[in-house]
Amino acid sequence: MSTETPPSRADTVIIGAGAVGCSVAYHLSELGAADVTVVDQGPLPVTGGSSVHAPGIMFQTSPSKIQTKAAHYTSRLLSEAGVYDEVGGIELARSEDRMDFLRRRKEWATSYGLPEPQLLDPEEVTDHLPMVDEDEILGGYYSPTDGRVDGIGALQWYMEESAADFVGNTEVEDIEVEDGAVQAVVTDRGRIECDRCVMATNNWGYQTGQLAGLDLPIAPVEHQYVVTEPLDELADEESSVGDNTTGLDVPGDRSIAEYMSEGPTQPVGRDQDHSLYFRNHGDALGMGSYNHETLSVDPEAMGKNTDEHQASVRGFTKEHWEKPTHRGRDKSAKQAFDELLPATQDVEYEATENGIFVFTPDGMPAVGPTAAVDGLWSGLAIWWTHSGGYGKILAEWMENGVPRLPSGPVDTGGIHVRRFEPHAGEKEYFVDRGAKRYEQVYSIVEPRWQPDDHRGLRRSPFYSQQEDLGAEFYQSGGWETPQYYESNADLVDRYEDQIPEQDGWQAINRSPIEAAEHLHTREKVSMFDMTTFSSIVVEGEGSGEFLQSVCSNDIDIDIGQVRYSLLLNEGGGILADVTVVRLDDEEYLVTTGGGSSPGIHGGWLEEHAPETVGVHVEEGARSTIGLWGPNARLLLQRCTDADVTNSGFPYFRAKQIYVGEVPVVALRVSYVGELGWELWAPTEYGQRLWETLWEAGQDLGVRPMGGGALSSMRLEKGYRLWGTDIDTDANPFEAGLPFAVDMDTDFVGKEALQAAREDGIDNRITPLTLDDSTDIMLSGRPVTKDGETLGYVQAGDYGYTLGESIAYTYVPSEYAEAGTTVQVHCEGETYDATVRDEPLFDPGREKIIR
Template sequence: MVQTLFDNTPVKANFEVPESDLPKSAQVVIVGGGIAGASMAYLLAKQGWSDIVLLEQSKLASGTTWHSAGQVGQLRASSAQTKVNKASVEIFSSLKEDTGHDPGWLQCGGLQLASCDERMNQLQRNAAMADVFGVEAQMISAEECQQYWPMLNTGDLKGGIYLPGDGRVLPGECVVSLAKGALQRGVKIIEGVEVSSLLYEDKGSGVKRITGVCTNKGEVKAEWVVLAGNMWMRQLAMTIGVDVPLYPCEHHYVITRPIEGVTRDSPCTRDPNAGLYFRALDDGGLKLGAFKKRSKPWQVGDKVPSQFAFDLLEPDWPDFEEPFADHMHRLKGISREDVVKFVNGPEAFTPDNNFIMGEPFGTEGLFVLGGWNSAGIACSAGAAKYAVEWIENGGMTMDLGSVDIRRFMPFQNGRKYLQERVSEVLGLHYQMAWPGRQMETARNVRHSAFYEKHKSLNACFGETAGWERPLFYAPEGEKAEIEYSFLRQNWQKWTAEEVKSCRESVALLDQSTFAKYLFQGRDVVGILQWLCGANVDVEVGKTVYTGMFNERGTFESDLTLVRLAEDSYYIVTATGQQRKDFDWITRHIPEGSHAQLTDVTEQWSVVSVMGPNSRKVLERLSAADFSNEAFPFGVSREINVGIHQVRAIRLTYVGELGWELHVPVAQASYVWDELMQAGREFGIKPAGNNAISTMRIEKAYRAYGHELSPDETPLMAGLSFAIDWDTDFLGKEALLQAKEKELSKRLVNFVLDDDSTVLWGNEPIYWGEHLVGYTTSAAYSPTLGRSIAMGYVSHPHGSAIKVSDLKGADFSILNLGVKCPAKASLSPAYDPKRLKVLG
């Protein structure tokens, strides 16, 4: 296939969809005829689904898809997202043979350039993880980069990474190929049908059951509705009060005339330090694009025009002037006179630069697939493959938490928030993927009651789910900001002091951002018993740590329950799980049950008093008996701190003697002041989130999204102690079967031999010469004076892993191209016998 020449790029696909009447009903209605919608139609039909209808308001591929760059890179930030993109490559490479229509797939490879040492460090990390994820990647020199692009200016390059499996498609032709494959399997594709709203029934408990769509040509009833209309999805979901947080931004690239020496086989290339990408067209021209640090949201209010089809925005040369100058620097001989077309096409971006898929909060029968952040061609087909699995299996079949729509809070669907945030997100494509990098826009949305206290103590804040959380406290006179690096970062010396205070005396931790619910009613015990692996039917005042599992016996979440009464529980879970866990529990409340789940997250502050002197501090403020006998680990009770009543829970996430104090927000500031005053003689310090994270890794406490996910069972995670096999719970059957087999994968703790290397997580783990896993969490431990990590390990020979195998085994962790020897253990590096916790 020869691509249409440069003077007509981007290319409109030439395809007439067969005429078809709008049916009254269908098993599945797909809304949107771009790359995502066509992929869903094709893959659902290929999986054996029938009675599928795809509705497109204009023509196939006429929205974002037609002007997409068409690049298909495989390597992403996580194993799951890399699997998604690898699946896209597999689908694209097989389309011509399956459907008879060439999607324009060309395995031309991918090349990323580094023009500074830190970028080279990032590429080394990328190359190491590519090996883990099964993506071929080669670190190459600047001179070797030039072999792929003779016109490349290598004077300021350090080197690059080459990925031979990457490629490109012709976006419009790819959609036609997918559509033909769907049509061949009986899918109805109807163009010129605009969906104006979603039909639904109210099931109670705030759950909407989607029953179909309302269009300009009538209603269509459906068992499933799939929203795949990218930048149009938000406004459609808003018609029924459902949040799909994304917003369009302007994205620019230019097309050049044919350039001597450019061939269609030249790799898709990125120069991330300059925010550039470029690739060859079939006629020898170039597509030169950019992702600037800040971009412009498309000012369309809350409604993208439905008639915006095969259309573009006005060229904006002033905004593209700097990127084009960088292109002329990187590619010798390119000039403004070579440009024949300016393409300014809007694309949808999300608040965190990850796409959106899954069933939205509080809905049934609705699935969302979009928000591609300029990577829709590379991601959408693979995402559709796993979306089909998700729908068929009643949940995700691998860890897709990073793209699950339920990660977002309602405020993140607000237009002002989105416009500010997406202006930054577009530029994140090529920004440094620094450890702990924080968003800069749309901040200061949610504060704990202690926010002003933290500010007065010179805290540097990070953001999670909109919450401003203190990461660390800089000394007076120092700037409270992060100096990013893949080596040591500036805050680590200050965090070390916070850790020392907690380990040796006492520290205050603001953990108010925990998500918190009340679950009340006569049926709550039975519901929780079914959802939780541990026995929840404990005495009033006792706490229960437990996992919530799916039918496969893998994690949906882990949380802490506090039994308040015979028919009432207080539930505490992770900050980022607020919507997802609420949704998961709500979906599993049987109709007619006497049970009410209430989100009380913002009604309660949490200040944790942790360290060997925590008991002494509390005894100065309360008449309660804090002894081991009177207040053992895992117990919760109401006490007074000064004149304020609080709920004290003897738990710890840092591995020290301590209590979480759950305080009504209105009283929280006073309780903080009293604790600081009472702890003055013990040298009490506040400890930020970086210190908490460091200490939980020292203690090998698991975290959802790191060690726990839908990819792992509690057996693999070493959490079988938190299962009661005498109760019936969701996932038990799968876990009983797994229990009969020896573990071929398990979570292991590591301590580096070397005391200078800094680990951050996502580093490959080697057992001898065999690659056996990667680190899920890592930190430089000030307590141990070296880096520590956790990671799942498989046996190099595919056999079961026994505890005896780990002792004295030759483990190492690859960091920036160097294998660092490490000692492995199933026990935590710090206080393995829990003597500190038990006080």
């Protein structure tokens, strides 16, 4: 419902009445949330943001499950609302590499449940899109439920169907924060006191965050779109251009909103080989281009709407249309369109724009509760394609504590606003990274691709030694982490009989050295840099009781004892897997993974802790070495006076010891399935810790080991990786982790687990091994049986010790029995595979406990 004046108070204030803000308001209303107010600086419903200048094309298929699921939900919701044209979408291939990519598209769509994805030959493409020159293409990928959303119509529908109050022409000037919590949203028309606030301003997202003291990495970028004059080839298509925005207040150039409200009658198309897309607007053709150098916009200079100017639309830059300025493309947008769609040659353009939208450093949305301000939520960097889905996810998260779609809980690690590293809010950094993501929108990004800018930001104290050993550094959370070491190249010859050759897409950016490091660690001893992993100190009165309330396992442990546990949300989904170490009566060390773990996991603990308990996220405060392999005990004993025998230092125990002169918290745990320890030391001692172990272990065969070996070793053992095998879309029983749950204790998510257990566990994780191939399976590829899709590959690698290719997947429980035969589809090939019992490697734990 639209209202003229903002209220003085609302339970929830949503800033931004575009696709995301309206979706959140609608879904909060569906869940029964009362007293929601949406404010926007522009008129309603044509606010002047990207929601009304976007052409509304919706291609649903993505390598990301959550992006695909969110897009499909959006298409179904808006189709039922009558504001979605389900004309289908066709992605074209003008090269063999792109045709291979389209095969991946079909596999992802099959994995994530999109209906009837198809590969088309050139003639089938032109049956759907007769304007395409058949001689220019090799084929296409067709998704029948793709299409286009009527942006203005959808915004009107949301407003009519929502119980929220919508207030236009209202500029937000401040977000009041007191004692770390939202108090009010201050507008140019008055102050709105509130309990929670949602930032849904997309192009203005950085500026909105600044009002609350947050540096959000939201980078605005321009891209181009034109609409032709009416074409003879589309003369039979009806057009209502001129009537679509009648009676509406439209900031800036009315023709943009007018044409964008005109729906297509043919499938929407993409020529990703040239970073282009197109669709008809009645009897005219709209053509969009990413085929130009990145045109970044200063996030602090977005400006405001006026009657003459729409702030999210810039003037059309003809040179970027007619000249090849994209560094990955050798043709201009016009040249590529003229070849693909000959009817567009020499036509006039009725409307042109450089429209603005936004990117984060990794190209994914920024969704969820912010860490620094209680009650402040983010719904940013979201396109029309996914807006309905993310509105639903965010509303469920806000109301029920469980991000979900109707199909079930969703994984949030890749979209959480807290995932960004401390440096990500620096403007030059996120603008540069956003520019790169813009450039890659239609590029074929290779497996394990690594950026070449803003490197060396975070270095462990072992960095100089690693450089000397020829480390191939990958970037993870800003850290430089070795993937493998050239100094281990000699090991490849030693183990060549156990290292099958990989080729094609699976082999890109892989080295046989990774395999050799895996095999060497199983035979000798290796040092692995764990500095990117996170340590969190929990201490103070009631710290044990607090941890017990949030950990799924029994945390009533002795000093020096270690326990593996999970943190769950209210729905029983896995927020994190953690190792809890009791250091003293009221002091615990909680360790978890790297990447986004400090922000997501550490922040969650901080916000749940009572006043008497201190939670200190020690990001970068400790440097850690994983010392693993059969010779690990011999090496460690040379460097310490502590008793590290099996009886003196049992498995899953911890001691505070000295390694040489270095004070260390030593945990007898292993993520690779071998005898070993994690050695946690203050960062300033890290270099000496490395030197001490390295010098003492030369005759024992000590080698450095990188992330590639860790990946294959942990998969052999079946150890889970948060964000890959486990996340908030799985509960512990589905994830094969019942041993990490003690139902005799009380913890967040327990009720949901009880209900899940009573209802029965429908899906379970299981390892597969390929029957007659050594190829490595890639994530997101479908697992089927008798033509039915059971699941998809969560993680895959070659098990060099086992001599088999391994893939982990969730399948319906009736198919999770060992011996069940299935098929895996990867890179256009079909592989026979067999379900296996886990762990595949050392099921008796003889290598760890000795």
